[in-house]
Amino acid sequence: GQNIDQPTEMTATEGAIVQINCTYQTSGFNGLFWYQQHAGEAPTFLSYNVLDGLEEKGRFSSFLSRSKGYSYLLLKELQMKDSASYLCAVRGSDSNYQLIWGAGTKLIIKP
């Protein structure tokens, strides 16, 4: 079957760095996405990885290792507004369109 695993919840301190991991087992691989979702709101696109390595975008970076079926989202200089759920989603190679979603990691930022 197809599965995406993320920690359920993480806590970090304002100004610190946090790494949210995602492992996946899917029918092939055709890209991995990270989205941010505040409670009651729509997911917001953060990053897209299709090749191995690190993609940096401001305070957020995303890493992919296809051989390990592993990705992480790195958030630096945490701000209180970063408190949200972070969703990992994968497109398998048997689909051009459908994303398979993880359950999300709820990130709690403390002062």
Place this chain on the structure above:
Amino acid sequence: EPEVTQTPSHQVTQMGQEVILRCVPISNHLYFYWYRQILGQKVEFLVSFYNNEISEKSEIFDDQFSVERPDGSNFTLKIRSTKLEDSAMYFCASSVQADWGYTFGSGTRLTVV
């Protein structure tokens, strides 16, 4: 910044009634999607739409569901006979290309009573 707009933001309907959820994708986007999220659960893919036809659909998208692009701007999801388990947040999304990140609308919260 361009947005995907959805209406209504919240709809309450009686079981067995038909509902139509409306979406206006970003104007230069070519790929359109419906996803749903039951409260506290994962986002689930329903259907994708490209070139005026369904390109892919999930097991959830049975014959009670249909999508339509009635004109050049709107993209609708119809549920013919709603069930209690259809209660969820329904998100419309669009993208320029199939392998790009989506832009999601703010969602319609459907409550079936």
